[in-house]
Amino acid sequence: MTTATTLSVGLFAFDNTYARDLEGLYVPWKAAEVPEPKLIKLNHALAAELGLDAQLLDSPEGARIFSGNKLPEGTTTIAQAYAGHQFGGFSPQLGDGRALLLGEVIDKHGQRRDIAFKGSGRTPFSRGGDGKAALGPVLREYIIGEAMHALGIPTTRALAAVTTGEFVRRERNLPGAVLTRVASSHIRVGTFQFVTVRGDMALLKKLADYVIKRHYPELKEQADPYLGLLKAVSERQAALIARWMNVGFIHGVMNTDNMTLSGETIDYGPCAFMDHYNPATVFSSIDEQGRYAYANQPPIANWNLSRLAEALLPLLDEDQDKAVARAMEVLESFQARYRHYWLQGMRQKLGLVQEQVDDLALARDFLSSMEGQGVDFTQAFRRLADAAEAADASREGLLRKLYADDAALDAWLPRWRARQNAESVAPAQRAQAMRAVNPVYIPRNHRVEEALAAAVDLGDYAPFEKLLTVLQRPFDEQMALAAYADPAPASESKGYQTFCGT
Numbered sequence: 009m010t011t012a013t014t015l016s017v018g019l020f021a022f023d024n025t026y027a028r029d030l031e032g033l034y035v036p037w038k039a040a041e042v043p044e045p046k047l048i049k050l051n052h053a054l055a056a057e058l059g060l061d062a063q064l065l066d067s068p069e070g071a072r073i074f075s076g077n078k079l080p081e082g083t084t085t086i087a088q089a090y091a092g093h094q095f096g097g098f099s100p101q102l103g104d105g106r107a108l109l110l111g112e113v114i115d116k117h118g119q120r121r122d123i124a125f126k127g128s129g130r131t132p133f134s135r136g137g138d139g140k141a142a143l144g145p146v147l148r149e150y151i152i153g154e155a156m157h158a159l160g161i162p163t164t165r166a167l168a169a170v171t172t173g174e175f176v177r178r179e180r181n182l183p184g185a186v187l188t189r190v191a192s193s194h195i196r197v198g199t200f201q202f203v204t205v206r207g208d209m210a211l212l213k214k215l216a217d218y219v220i221k222r223h224y225p226e227l228k229e230q231a232d233p234y235l236g237l238l239k240a241v242s243e244r245q246a247a248l249i250a251r252w253m254n255v256g257f258i259h260g261v262m263n264t265d266n267m268t269l270s271g272e273t274i275d276y277g278p279c280a281f282m283d284h285y286n287p288a289t290v291f292s293s294i295d296e297q298g299r300y301a302y303a304n305q306p307p308i309a310n311w312n313l314s315r316l317a318e319a320l321l322p323l324l325d326e327d328q329d330k331a332v333a334r335a336m337e338v339l340e341s342f343q344a345r346y347r348h349y350w351l352q353g354m355r356q357k358l359g360l361v362q363e364q365v366d367d368l369a370l371a372r373d374f375l376s377s378m379e380g381q382g383v384d385f386t387q388a389f390r391r392l393a394d395a396a397e398a399a400d401a402s403r404e405g406l407l408r409k410l411y412a413d414d415a416a417l418d419a420w421l422p423r424w425r426a427r428q429n430a431e432s433v434a435p436a437q438r439a440q441a442m443r444a445v446n447p448v449y450i451p452r453n454h455r456v457e458e459a460l461a462a463a464v465d466l467g468d469y470a471p472f473e474k475l476l477t478v479l480q481r482p483f484d485e486q487m488a489l490a491a492y493a494d495p496a497p498a499s500e501s502k503g504y505q506t507f508c509g510t
Contacts (some may be wrong), residue, residue, distance in 0.1 A: 022082035039076025040129025092198035092265030103133030153433025198265035297382025
């Protein structure tokens with residue numbers, strides 16, 4: 009274990025409630041020293057949100073901080089412990105095998121935020137791994153996290169990325185890097201599983217109380233706060249997964265150690281955005297059975313919540329049968345809650361203001377019309393907004409061009425037109441509202457790969473910077489950026505795979 013020099017500067021007003029209040033759920037540890045840290049990206053907007061001095065951090069001194077070679081005053085670096093179901097198989101101990109929590113800061117909105125390293129070296133939880141991160145996965149997490157934030161989806165975010173001046177061995181030697189990640193917290197379903205499998209009921213209650221205080225303070229006064237916690241987490245996850253589905257996002261590795269109690273998206277490993285609509289789409293190279301396919305994400309979220317419910321049972325009722333009954337009531341309502349949020353998002357995407365009983369069928373049938381037609385999911389909704397700009401069929405041409413056979417649209421479009429006519433909304437106003445929720449730009453897989461390859465193989469960060477700039481305004485169409493709205497040619501996207509990045 010290496011030691012790091014402490015930098016006494018007033019940059020981070022760290023607090024360390026997790027380390028102070030949850031002993032037994034972490035191991036104190038230090039980042040491995042790296043030979044030649046170089047800052048390649050600082051998130052100035054996020055730094056300002058956190059109340060940090062971006063000018064001071066965007067420097068060689070900042071590189072030393074974000075590599076772990078020098079740590080700000082108040083840092084208490086720990087590797088968090090958690091368990092988890094990975095592709096359905098339970099591991100009683102996982103933990104931060106290449107990550108460290110530095111501490112917490114209060115941002116300008118009064119919210120407590122974790123600051124953590126990823127790729128900072130081996131920990132007691134590394135299980136034979138080197139604890140390092142390669143540059144490509146670090147930049148992927150930076151890109152996707154910022155894209156999700158711009159799309160309005162709760163997410164962890166990247167504060168900084170540094171190269172380490174050393175190579176890590178994967179399929180080949182790759183430049184090493186460290187990501188600094190910001191999260192509402194890093195507490196996962198797997199954190200609760202870790203405690204329950206050890207039978208430590210005192211720590212379980214302490215953990216649940218900590219989560220309630222930090223994320224759901226309104227529950228403290230409830231008669232049954234722990235059942236309230238299960239309900240609240242389920243509610244946030246229903247809303248989160250609905251937002252994923254509404255933009256065609258596929259997480260790729262929805263293990264229980266990758267589901268946060270805060271309701272943020274975390275761990276952008278083999279993730280990607282769907283291009284041609286297909287509910288069975290899988291990109292992850294390790295998801296050979298399609299467990300985490302696009303259409304499976306809502307039921308898998310509920311499966312993960314079931315594991316959280318199991319962990320919380322001792323707190324729900326002393327009588328296990330009663331505890332199970334209470335948990336089941338929450339779990340059985342997940343589908344309805346998810347459908348509520350999904351349909352809420354789909355109504356906006358379809359340009360519908362009011363609620364009608366047939367809206368669910370209308371939304372599902374539009375998706376069904378795309379299946380097998382090679383229709384790009386993102387472009388279809390954007391072109392539907394163009395069609396909405398006219399009260400007749402005069403603006404439907406660009407939408408129809410997306411279909412190999414647009415016959416499926418012939419039955420659907422009149423239903424959509426009739427549904428619109430039931431509302432007194434001007435076509436231009438409806439189209440504008442639709443464009444505000446249907447993105448033009450997403451992290452197209454080939455654009456992400458282009459940016460990563462340029463950075464990793466050539467040391468050229470211009471494509472990475474350009475892509476980040478484009479993704480900051482996902483809903484604003486710009487003629488000069490038209491190429492960033494296009495999917496890759498079918499020949500290039502066929503068989504596309506993403507990798508875990510470990």
